[in-house]
Amino acid sequence: MRDEGPGLAAPPLWRRFLDWGGVNYLFILPAVAIYVGVILTPIIMGTGYAFTDWDGLRQTINYNGLSNFYRMFGDEQVRSAIGTTLIIAFSLVVVKVAFGLVLALLVDSNLKSRNWLRLVFFMPVVLTPIIVSYLWKYIFSNNGTLNTLLKMVGLDPLRWLGDPTLALVSVIIVTSWQSVGLSMVIFLAGLQAIPPELDEAATIDGANPLQRIWHVTLPMLAPAMTICVVIALIQGLRFFDQIYALTRGGPGYATETLSTMIYRISFQFGEFSYGAAVALVFSLIVAVIVLPVMQFLRSREFAHG
Amino acid sequence: MASTAPYRARNFALEIVALVAAIVFIFPIYLLVTISLKERSTWSRNPMSPPLEPYWGNFQEAWKQAYLSDALLSSIVVVTLSLIILVTVGAFGAYFLARCRPRMGYVLYIFFLLAMILPFQLGLLPLYQLMRDVQLLGTPFSLVIFYCGYQLPFTIFLYTGYIRALPRAYDEAAKIDGATDMQTFLHVIFPMIRPVTGTVIILNCVFIWNDFMTPLLYLQGSRWATIPVAVAAFVDQEITDWGIVFAALLIGIAPVMALFAVLQRRMMEGFAGGLKA
Numbered sequence: 001m002r003d004e005g006p007g008l009a010a011p012p013l014w015r016r017f018l019d020w021g022g023v024n025y026l027f028i029l030p031a032v033a034i035y036v037g038v039i040l041t042p043i044i045m046g047t048g049y050a051f052t053d054w055d056g057l058r059q060t061i062n063y064n065g066l067s068n069f070y071r072m073f074g075d076e077q078v079r080s081a082i083g084t085t086l087i088i089a090f091s092l093v094v095v096k097v098a099f100g101l102v103l104a105l106l107v108d109s110n111l112k113s114r115n116w117l118r119l120v121f122f123m124p125v126v127l128t129p130i131i132v133s134y135l136w137k138y139i140f141s142n143n144g145t146l147n148t149l150l151k152m153v154g155l156d157p158l159r160w161l162g163d164p165t166l167a168l169v170s171v172i173i174v175t176s177w178q179s180v181g182l183s184m185v186i187f188l189a190g191l192q193a194i195p196p197e198l199d200e201a202a203t204i205d206g207a208n209p210l211q212r213i214w215h216v217t218l219p220m221l222a223p224a225m226t227i228c229v230v231i232a233l234i235q236g237l238r239f240f241d242q243i244y245a246l247t248r249g250g251p252g253y254a255t256e257t258l259s260t261m262i263y264r265i266s267f268q269f270g271e272f273s274y275g276a277a278v279a280l281v282f283s284l285i286v287a288v289i290v291l292p293v294m295q296f297l298r299s300r301e302f303a304h305g
Numbered sequence: 306m307a308s309t310a311p312y313r314a315r316n317f318a319l320e321i322v323a324l325v326a327a328i329v330f331i332f333p334i335y336l337l338v339t340i341s342l343k344e345r346s347t348w349s350r351n352p353m354s355p356p357l358e359p360y361w362g363n364f365q366e367a368w369k370q371a372y373l374s375d376a377l378l379s380s381i382v383v384v385t386l387s388l389i390i391l392v393t394v395g396a397f398g399a400y401f402l403a404r405c406r407p408r409m410g411y412v413l414y415i416f417f418l419l420a421m422i423l424p425f426q427l428g429l430l431p432l433y434q435l436m437r438d439v440q441l442l443g444t445p446f447s448l449v450i451f452y453c454g455y456q457l458p459f460t461i462f463l464y465t466g467y468i469r470a471l472p473r474a475y476d477e478a479a480k481i482d483g484a485t486d487m488q489t490f491l492h493v494i495f496p497m498i499r500p501v502t503g504t505v506i507i508l509n510c511v512f513i514w515n516d517f518m519t520p521l522l523y524l525q526g527s528r529w530a531t532i533p534v535a536v537a538a539f540v541d542q543e544i545t546d547w548g549i550v551f552a553a554l555l556i557g558i559a560p561v562m563a564l565f566a567v568l569q570r571r572m573m574e575g576f577a578g579g580l581k582a
Contacts, residue, residue: 045428189577275430
């Protein structure tokens with residue numbers, strides 16, 4: 001449509017460079033303005049603060065090079081928070097993909113209750129995480145539901161939120177409970193997009209149900225897999241609400257993640273620039289993990305056509 | 306790929322297993338409702354039994370003590386204003402992106418994509434400080450500005466993908482008839498993108514309503530605390546009477562639950578498809 005006709009002289013190069021297409025620039029202007037003002041500028045400022053000693057209130061800001069970063073690498077708590085964040089993120093990926101897939105296969109079958117099952121397993125996804133976490137705080141509490149049930153079957157009660165390892169497990173349980181339905185609907189959409197002929201062909205060739213899932217269904221689900229893994233990773237790395245409600249990072253620092261750590265350093269201890277430095281390293285960690293994973297999963301998508 | 310195989314005994318067994326799993330899965334929600342309807346003396350003795358004689362006092366207490374009417378108003382104001390701006394700015398921007406030249410479109414696309422990869426924590430501190438400097442902390446506008454920024458790239462991706470798939474013939478026909486870009490957008494494009502506007506509204510509404518960390522920073526202690534912040538503040542001081550706590554929690558999630566009850570299918574589709582953007 002916008003190729004120049006043979007009789008028209010081509011416009012000068014700079015004109016063509018500025019001509020972005022059919023629609024007035026004013027349409028994109030508000031979006032760019034909001035984006036630059038609310039996202040880009042603060043991120044650039046945050047990066048800058050990481051190299052200063054500013055506390056968020058003082059008038060003077062001094063450049064202090066890499067000292068925030070040196071301090072961070074010697075900081076036991078930050079190192080432990082990095083470890084905890086990674087454990088939570090990878091556990092969430094595994095749990096959500098595995099259970100999400102099983103649930104999706106379940107509610108894609110010919111069960112009579114499949115529509116009800118979909119609703120039940122999906123519902124927690126839309127509920128407010130902080131509120132759901134307080135509900136689970138009761139379930140995990142010393143006289144709460146889980147311990148009551150344990151006592152009923154004659155087992156000793158556990159300190160679900162008081163023991164460092166169990167607290168981490170509890171936090172992962174709550175988040176998985178809440179978000180497994182999201183993986184389920186993403187996989188379900190993937191399953192429903194698979195042409196039934198493929199499965200029938202495999203059946204005719206003598207494949208058993210497990211072989212069909214392994215060799216037909218799973219490869220066809222590669223795009224859904226990418227989305228699930230990336231969403232679970234990002235969610236796991238940015239984890240905040242559940243920990244705020246359930247453990248406040250405790251016991252000790254057992255469930256302190258990078259998000260809760262940054263919140264604490266910057267807003268409770270008032271060390272703005274140190275918090276910015278941790279946030280900067282945190283962002284690099286997220287990028288270094290998420291981007292290659294995305295790349296790898298995408299390449300598998302194309303490998304399977 | 307819903308299988309068309311006949312329903313057999315094995316399916317029946319699977320059905321039972323699935324239903325038991327679903328009951329276990331939904332049990333926390335049952336507890337939430339049950340305990341909120343019991344007086345302290347009742348739930349502490351017998352937390353799991355169904356509330357045969359429901360006690361509604363917890364809801365009155367929670368509503369009053371947690372200032373939930375203020376919080377509800379605040380949440381509604383923040384969500385509504387944010388959605389209006391997001392839909393307008395997002396749809397306008399996406400129209401430009403979808404119709405500009407491929408190479409330029411790609412540059413802008415990457416530009417906006419950056420935001421989804423760049424860490425929002427890094428910007429959170431300086432933005433907080435900027436809001437403080439312009440005296441917006443403690444007002445709902447600080448949150449509206451925040452959400453308009455942070456949900457915008459995602460909104461633009463949803464819209465751009467959809468508009469790209471619309472044939473250009475429609476808007477070109479309108480332009481040949483002498484319509485301006487704005488007229489074309491309002492009368493041709495916007496009506497056609499209604500389905501994706503629905504998805505944009507649902508997803509952003511749920512995200513914004515549920516968000517906790519940002520309102521905690523921006524609004525804590527002010528009279529504009531949103532529902533999650535007000536509920537959290539209340540629960541942290543009133544952790545002894547779970548009946549009242551659960552009533553507050555239930556009031557807090559009632560609006561999203563109601564939305565889900567009305568839009569079940571639409572919401573599941575929105576989450577399944579929308580997050581691909």
